[in-house]
Amino acid sequence: xxxxxxxxxxxxxxxxxxxxxCEVVVWEDDLPPxxxxxxxxxxxxxxxxSLLTDKVDAALMEQAPRLRVISNYAVGYDNIxxxxxxxxxxxxxxxxxxxxxxxxxxxxxLLLAAARRISEAExxxxxxxxxxxxxxxxxxxxxxxxxxxxxxFGRIGQAVARRATGFGMRIIYTGGSSAGxxxxxxGAEQVDMETLLRESDFISLHTPLNADTxxxxxxxxxxxxxxxxxxxxxxxxxxxDSTALYAALKAGDxxxxxxxVTDPEPITMDDPLLTLDNCLIxxxxxxxxxxxxxxxxxIAAANLLAGLKGExxxxxxxxxxxxx
Ligand code: DGY
Numbered sequence: 652x653x654x655x656x657x658x659x660x661x662x663x664x665x666x667x668x669x670x671x672x673c674e675v676v677v678w679e680d681d682l683p684p685x686x687x688x689x690x691x692x693x694x695x696x697x698x699x700x701s702l703l704t705d706k707v708d709a710a711l712m713e714q715a716p717r718l719r720v721i722s723n724y725a726v727g728y729d730n731i732x733x734x735x736x737x738x739x740x741x742x743x744x745x746x747x748x749x750x751x752x753x754x755x756x757x758x759x760x761l762l763l764a765a766a767r768r769i770s771e772a773e774x775x776x777x778x779x780x781x782x783x784x785x786x787x788x789x790x791x792x793x794x795x796x797x798x799x800x801x802x803x804f805g806r807i808g809q810a811v812a813r814r815a816t817g818f819g820m821r822i823i824y825t826g827g828s829s830a831g832x833x834x835x836x837x838g839a840e841q842v843d844m845e846t847l848l849r850e851s852d853f854i855s856l857h858t859p860l861n862a863d864t865x866x867x868x869x870x871x872x873x874x875x876x877x878x879x880x881x882x883x884x885x886x887x888x889x890x891x892d893s894t895a896l897y898a899a900l901k902a903g904d905x906x907x908x909x910x911x912v913t914d915p916e917p918i919t920m921d922d923p924l925l926t927l928d929n930c931l932i933x934x935x936x937x938x939x940x941x942x943x944x945x946x947x948x949x950i951a952a953a954n955l956l957a958g959l960k961g962e963x964x965x966x967x968x969x970x971x972x973x974x975x
Pocket of ligand 1: 703724725726727728750937938
């Protein structure tokens, strides 16, 4: 029977699927397994079900000749050395599609919360500061009719754009080379990055993390943005240079940031971003609905089981190695 190591407890359906077919070892702690434990477990396993917090690198694979499949419980896979897996003929699964709408809901929730300063307002009430109604209390920015710039017009970016049409927003985007029909349907206009930075009232990031997108939002980019601009990041923390972001928020070069993801994760308690009222930070929960997290587990389990059988995965990052 194949042995699989699952690096955290996850919603039940996916685990049940695995237990019907394999010997399943689950890491029970809430915190990730230390790297040496992860490596030891991977070395004894035929399949690894990893999370985005697990570093699945060439050194791990080198010590795990038995390992035949890696399945990531996420759409993003920047925690995995894909070329190293491909070189060793290990298929890597991921979970696109099932989390698109939940992530788009969350990006829009952050957009609205930042625009209308919801977390500040809630802190204000809890601190006992609400004494009267005042014409200039906690003023924010209108979302309706504003310009939304979407950097990365893939599945999630497009789903955010669909929500924005309900608010009468003008939508501009970068990337999404094959998104022509959807863009036309949504009335979205493809622009270059500089135009997106200069013209957007809200910028929502939906790129994968790779060499091209690391620090896509750096000091120069932040300088091009409107002073009233609001930045929303539900992609990956490293897409934004957080030192530059702090400086821009502090100096009023942009108005606000709403971050689902940070660099590093978790954010350290001495990070200066945590001192700013105009920065809303939540702990990487864009896909965190009950239904979606269960569906992610089902896809991750299905990918793992398919890979163990040598069959095509539902979603494989390196399909060229499948069946070899
Ligand atoms: C992903 O899947 O990559 C998200 O960041 C977490 O669901």
